[in-house]
Every structure is written in C-alpha cells, then in structure tokens.
Amino acid sequence: MIMSPSDTGTRADSVPEPEPAIAPLLEFENVSLSYSGESHRALALDGLSLSIAEGEFVCIVGPSGCGKTSILRLMSGLLPPTAGVLRYRGRPLEGVNLHTAIVFQNFALLPWLTVRGNVELALEARGVAREERGRRGEAYIDKVGLDGYEEAYPRELSRGMKQRVGLARALAVEPDLLLMDEPFSALDALSSANLRDEVLLLWQDETFPGNSVVMVTHIVEEAVAMADRVVVLTSHPARVAADIRVELERPRNRRDPGFLEYSDQIFSLIV
Amino acid sequence: MPIHPIPQIDLGSVVGLVKVVADSGGREDVYRLAREINYEFGQILQVIKAAEILGLVHTPGGDVEVTELGTQVLRSSILKRKELIREQIRRLPIFDTVLQMLRRAEDGRADRDIFLESFALYLPEEDSERLLDTVIDWGRYAELLGYNDDTEEVYLTP
Numbered sequence: 001m002i003m004s005p006s007d008t009g010t011r012a013d014s015v016p017e018p019e020p021a022i023a024p025l026l027e028f029e030n031v032s033l034s035y036s037g038e039s040h041r042a043l044a045l046d047g048l049s050l051s052i053a054e055g056e057f058v059c060i061v062g063p064s065g066c067g068k069t070s071i072l073r074l075m076s077g078l079l080p081p082t083a084g085v086l087r088y089r090g091r092p093l094e095g096v097n098l099h100t101a102i103v104f105q106n107f108a109l110l111p112w113l114t115v116r117g118n119v120e121l122a123l124e125a126r127g128v129a130r131e132e133r134g135r136r137g138e139a140y141i142d143k144v145g146l147d148g149y150e151e152a153y154p155r156e157l158s159r160g161m162k163q164r165v166g167l168a169r170a171l172a173v174e175p176d177l178l179l180m181d182e183p184f185s186a187l188d189a190l191s192s193a194n195l196r197d198e199v200l201l202l203w204q205d206e207t208f209p210g211n212s213v214v215m216v217t218h219i220v221e222e223a224v225a226m227a228d229r230v231v232v233l234t235s236h237p238a239r240v241a242a243d244i245r246v247e248l249e250r251p252r253n254r255r256d257p258g259f260l261e262y263s264d265q266i267f268s269l270i271v
Numbered sequence: 272m273p274i275h276p277i278p279q280i281d282l283g284s285v286v287g288l289v290k291v292v293a294d295s296g297g298r299e300d301v302y303r304l305a306r307e308i309n310y311e312f313g314q315i316l317q318v319i320k321a322a323e324i325l326g327l328v329h330t331p332g333g334d335v336e337v338t339e340l341g342t343q344v345l346r347s348s349i350l351k352r353k354e355l356i357r358e359q360i361r362r363l364p365i366f367d368t369v370l371q372m373l374r375r376a377e378d379g380r381a382d383r384d385i386f387l388e389s390f391a392l393y394l395p396e397e398d399s400e401r402l403l404d405t406v407i408d409w410g411r412y413a414e415l416l417g418y419n420d421d422t423e424e425v426y427l428t429p
Contacts, residue, residue, distance in 0.1 A: 142350075143349070144349065145349040145350065145352070145353055145412075147353070147414060148410075148411040148412055148413070148414040148417070148428070149411050149412075151417060151418070151419055151420075152411065152418070152420070153420055155420075156404070156407075156408075156418075156420055158281035158283060158284075158408070160281060160283030160284070161281065161283065161408075188284065188310070189287070189291075189308035189309060189310065190283075190284040190285075190287030190288050190291065190308065190310070190318060191281065191283045191284050191287050192287070193287040193290045193291050194283045194284070194286045194287035194290060195283065195287075197286075197287075197290055197345075198349055201348060201349055202349070205348070253294050254294065255294065255295070255296075
C-alpha cells in the first residue's frame with residue numbers, strides 16, 4: 001500500500017506530547033457490547049477501556065469484523081453499550097453524541113441531491129437555520145477543494161470526489177470529534193494516497209473544526225502514516241491488544257526505517 | 272481548431288501519483304510503480320499522461336519523475352494546489368476550444384450535445400461522452416466552467 005502524509009508544519013510536530021487534559025475528550029471505561037441472536041449472545045467488545053485526548057489523531061486497527069465500526073457507533077451515541085461507561089468531556093454520554101460526525105466507507109450520499117444539497121442536509125438535520133446552512137455548506141465545500149462542484153450529483157463524481165463530499169458534510173457540522181470508518185478503502189491506491197494526504201492537510205490546518213479524529217482502518221500502514229496513536233484490537237471479542245504512540249515526524253514516508261518498525265510491530269500484534 | 276484529447280482520469284489520482292512517486296524518492300520505474308500499487312499497466316500510463324500534460328511529472332526513459340511544479344503542488348494547501356493545477360488546465364488546447372465555444376454562445380451556456388458533436392468531428396477516435404465528462408470534471412475543479420446535469424448545459428463560470 002502507498003501512503004504517507006504531505007508537507008506543512010503540523011500541529012503534532014509543534015506539540016509532540018498531548019497536553020494531559022483535565023478530562024479526556026472521550027473515554028471508554030470497561031465497555032462491553034453484545035448482540036443477542038435467537039439462540040445465543042455474541043460478545044463484540046469485551047471490557048474495552050480507552051481514551052481520546054483533545055487534538056489527537058487516533059487510528060483503531062484490527063482484523064476485519066473485530067468490532068471497529070461498533071466502536072465508532074458507540075462514540076457517536078448511535079449504539080448504547082451493554083455494560084460499562086462512555087464519558088464525553090468527563091460526563092456520561094447519553095443518547096446521540098452531537099459533538100461527533102462520521103465519514104463513511106461507502107460515502108453514504110443521497111443520489112438525488114447535489115453536492116451542496118448533500119452537505120447542507122446534514123446541517124438541516126441538526127436544525128441549523130437556512131442562511132447559516134448556505135454559508136457553512138459553501139465554506140466547507142471550499143475547504144475540501146470541491147469549489148466548482150456544488151451543482152454536481154454524486155453520479156457525476158469520481159469515488160475520491162464523493163469522499164470529499166462525505167468529508168465536507170461531516171466537517172460542516174463542526175464536530176469536536178471526527179469519526180472516520182475506513183474512509184479510503186473504497187478508493188484505488190492513487191486516489192487514496194491523495195485523499196489521505198488531504199485529510200492530514202485539513203487536520204493540520206488551524207481552522208479545522210474540532211481537531212480530534214478517530215479513524216478505523218484495517219490497513220496498518222495507513223494507521224502508521226496518519227495517527228498520533230494506534231489502538232490495536234484483538235477480535236472475537238475485541239479487546240485492546242496494544243496502544244502505541246507513533247513518534248514519527250510528519251510528513252511520514254513509508255520507506256523510512258522507523259515507519260517499517262512501527263508497521264511490523266503492529267502487524268505482528270494483529271496476526 | 273486544434274483539439275487534443277485529455278486522458279479520462281480524475282485529478283485526485285493524478286495528484287496521488289505525484290505523491291507516490293515523490294515518496295519513492297522523486298523518480299520511479301513505470302513497471303515497478305504499476306506493480307507496487309496494483310494498477311494495470313495501461314491504466315497507470317493514462318494517469319502518468321494526465322500528470323505529464325499538467326506539467327507535474329515528466330517521463331525520462333521509462334521512468335516517471337516529479338517536476339518542480341509537482342513538488343510545489345505537494346507542498347501546497349488544498350486551495351493552493353487547486354490554483355496551481357487550474358493554471359495548467361487553462362492552458363490545455365481542449366479547454367481553450369471549449370471556453371471559446373462558450374464565450375460565443377448566448378449567455379455563455381451551451382448544450383452538452385454541441386460539444387459531443389464537435390468532439391466526434393475532431394476527435395473521432397475518442398469516446399466523446401467520456402471525454403466531455405472529463406472536460407467537465409477538470410473544468411469544475413479549475414472553476415473554469417460549470418455543468419448542470421438536469422438541463423445538460425455547460426456554462427462559463429461567472
């Protein structure tokens with residue numbers, strides 16, 4: 001796989017260690033999640049404890065089907081835990097977490113709406129007034145480089161462009177915490193190399209809303225290329241196998257020896 | 272009227288290519304590159320050709336090498352990248368032709384069919400539908416032109 005972020009001074013470079021914040025942005029304490037079937041209960045997450053600090057870019061990696069997506073759903077409050085506590089800025093999370101927004105693997109765009117319509121719909125759903133929707137929609141369409149495509153329908157866009165719409169839609173709600181579920185896995189190697197780079201450019205931009213990101217991926221190199229921290233999960237049920245801080249300066253190059261060491265270390269934990 | 276076709280490739284892949292080659296030290300053998308990123312050889316050639324006509328890479332003896340402009344694009348913000356690439360797109364003869372046709376049209380708008388006919392006439396080897404879709408895609412990115420798929424009209428960006 002090809003990747004590694006591009007140049008520009010980075011927030012992570014200038015502040016290598018995250019501040020020991022008063023309360024983490026988001027905290028899982030002993031969280032378990034099980035699904036009940038007709039004849040059995042399946043344990044998806046088993047006593048997961050993990051915290052996300054403000055300003056961190058955290059990647060969650062693990063084998064397919066290990067419950068990575070469930071973790072994002074828990075974080076967004078779309079799914080309640082079976083046991084344990086989730087705290088947001090120190091307070092127990094109840095109901096939908098409006099401080100988060102999700103970028104989906106398959107873009108999840110409405111085909112009958114234009115780029116502008118898709119981005120503004122997310123704002124409408126959160127009760128943002130019409131004028132403000134227009135202003136914010138335009139601002140975030142511009143920010144992700146989609147200026148000029150406002151009137152386009154998803155069917156007219158490449159996959160890479162579709163995911164930019166997904167990104168603009170998520171950023172437009174100005175979340176504290178951006179959640180990304182395998183956001184590059186539907187793209188080919190070159191478009192994903194480009195979009196990874198652009199996501200890092202956005203995250204390093206001081207006007208990036210929120211600035212904390214949790215991204216789920218099954219590609220180890222992608223995690224090493226992007227994250228401040230990589231949380232490695234085991235599967236069936238998911239537990240935290242390791243929580244690794246990636247001490248590499250950005251931009252990172254997958255050909256650097258340090259990069260390979262991290263990749264090997266994480267890879268060996270998964271297999 | 273001189274029209275040269277452009278490869279039917281999206282610009283995200285083009286910048287992705289520049290990025291990947293830059294990470295490999297700025298120059299890479301085309302075959303190796305295709306294998307490494309699991310691209311079909313013909314397909315990677317199209318991306319390279321697109322990057323080359325935009326001045327982001329050149330291709331000395333079977334290799335692909337990032338140009339100074341390519342490096343500059345990678346070092347730039349998303350908006351600056353767009354600006355740099357816009358200047359390159361603006362210079363392509365096919366955009367010159369399309370923009371001239373639009374300037375001559377009433378209200379700076381013209382039906383999709385007019386362009387399809389003209390592509391079919393001057394570039395009979397090309398799939399004119401796909402070529403026009405790419406022209407629209409690059410034109411939107413560069414903010415040189417717009418397109419309304421409901422009315423099937425191409426128009427000059429005000």
